[in-house]
Amino acid sequence: MNYKKIVISLIFLLTVSGLSSLSAQQYQISLLTCDPGEMIYTSFGHSGIRVLDLSTGRDVVYNYGTFDFGAPNFVLNFAGGRLDYYLSVSTFDRFIAEYDYFQRSVREQVLNLNEQQKLDLISFLETNYLPENRAYRYDFFFDNCATRVRDAIGSVLGDQLVWNDEVQEPVDKTFRELIDEMVYFMSWSDLGIDLALGSRLDRDATPQEEQFLPKYVEASFSRAEIQGDGPTRPLVGKSRVILDFEKPEGSFGAINPYWIFWVVALIFTAITFIGFKKKKLFLGFDIVFFGILGIIGLVIAALWIGSEIPSTKYNWNILWAFPGHLVLAFVFFKKTLQPWVLRYLLFALIMADIAVVFWIMGWQSFHPSLIPLLLVLILRTNYLYYNIGKFRPVKK
Template identity: 85%
Template sequence: MNFKKIAISLIFLLTISWLGAVQAQQYQISLLTCDPGEEIYSSFGHSGIRVTELTTGRDVVYNYGTFDFGAPNFVLNFAGGRLDYFLSVSTFDRFIAEYDYFQRSVREQVLDLNEQQKLDLIRFLENNYLPENRAYRYDFFFDNCATRVRDALATVLGDQLVWNDAVREPVDMSFRGLIDEMVYFMTWSDLGIDLALGSRLDKDATPLEEQFLPKYVEGAFARAEIQGDGPTRLLVEKSRDVLKFEKAEGAFGAINPYWIFWLVALIFTAITFLGFKKKKLFVGFDVAFFGILGIIGIVISLLWIGSEIPSTRYNWNILWAFPGHLVLAIVLLKKTIKPWVLKYLLFALIMADAAVVFWILGWQSFHPSLIPLLLVMILRTNYLYYNVGKFKKVV
């Protein structure tokens, strides 16, 4: 009899404790990590914070990666580093529907926060969502949708959050290498990024700096621990696949800069050989070549000088794609040339050689597809320097 009473009492107490725990557990907070998409703006993946209110069923995602394509001067502001992103909130179902439509996998890591930590994080997010706070000046490497999620949690937990970066698998990659990893098969986008961004990208990223990419935030969360509010525990309580799609094998597009630039190099080699044999310059090819390089050089200069993006500065692509090449292209159309043209050709040759030296010494890594263009640059500046005076009057 006493045994039955004790058993019933224990069951009653356990039930009350369980109900109390369920009632106290009002929120579930998760990190959502989304795989890259096929467009350049989605090719690095995405991070969001999911907040589920267990008592009401309210299920929303806080998304720091929202921007407005229709904003005035969108392209100029993006290139100039003056584009604002903002925090938006949508239902979980609506958030997931987009990734389901584009067949992009989404993974969820449920965070093992106590109830006070959850409330503090929700207050932080809601404060960020106020109209006067939701916009922020976007920086691809240091202030984006992934770093904002990481920093929100770090701000709320403070010293209780320990990242455990020492136990991670070594990456030891530069910022440029991390980008290349994501856009390797998007050859034209990869080339454009390498042309636009300077030598600052060629330093190795620290474990914290790697987290500008969502997949590295996901890895950091998986390693992290919470200390100081009881027994040390992992930050992530459990993980699951929300959406899972097979990744297509990467492949270069049929039209890519690698074979096109080598084809350009073969053409210029052929016309140089033919010009040497037939004693002709075939200067029309040079006008097109140096004209394009000059235009690229102007864009690089504008990004270096006029952009607020620090990563566009100290861009040594300007050694071979120099704005002055556009002037050279125009001058080569004339029947007579000034003496400075010969000096400029020698200058351009030295600059192209310097670009190769910078690349070899690791001061800046250029896109691999540019090798044939550098060879053309060296070949034609050398050929013109010794031969242009034979065909055009120097006055």
């Protein structure tokens, strides 16, 4: 009789233990990290949170990186820092199908959360998904799809989450260098980013600030630990590759600013030499050149003054791409020049020289392809300052 009681008790305990284990593992929550794509808005990668309900099979991904291309004034709002992103929810299968179609690798890190932490995180996400909460003002560096995922985990775990950033290899990188890692071979996009964003990008990013890029969130999660609710354990319990595609080799492409701008520099060097020999100015070239620089300067000034994006402020590209150059281009159409033209040419020459100093001193890093354009600007402003009065009458 005692033997039967012992057997029955063991069976009961094992059953209860099994049910408790099943309850503790009702949810599986993971960080999904997706490799960059070929379009500029996909070139930095992506992060999402997967929530799998093991009891019902419901499998969804919370995605903070959703935006509407068809929204009114999309481009102006994006450039002005007034674009809202929002949290969306899709099935895991649909989420993976998109990345499979575009052949972008996806990796999963299953998080070592206890049951209460899982429920708290799901509640946090569901609250964020309410219609009145799901939209947020997007900031590329400090509030995006990757930082939102990191902050969601941090909000739920609080002081129990230890990032262990000190154990990583100390390599100081500026925000601009971090961007270059992702768009280096997208040379025109890289140039556009460097033209639009100012000197604030040229300070070193902290380990937490690096996490505006999904790959750094993934690396940080792999180092992090949970403490204070029992034995210390890694934040990530296990990792796996869901989709694995070979990364294409990087290439600048046949048409890129590096060789094009050097061709422009050679052309201007040639016409300056020929003009000096034949006593001609060839102002048609300068009208185009200064006109383009002036238009770029207007865009830089508009972003500096009118955008709510802090990173567009203090953009010293305006030293060489100055809006006033557009006025100079129109003035060159006239047969008689105003006296201020000579003073402006000297001003433009000094401004270009200051831009070079800013670059050398590290106050702002300009895109490398701009070297020949700066040389052209210095060459032509110098040549015109000393020679334009010889071939064009100047009012006194």
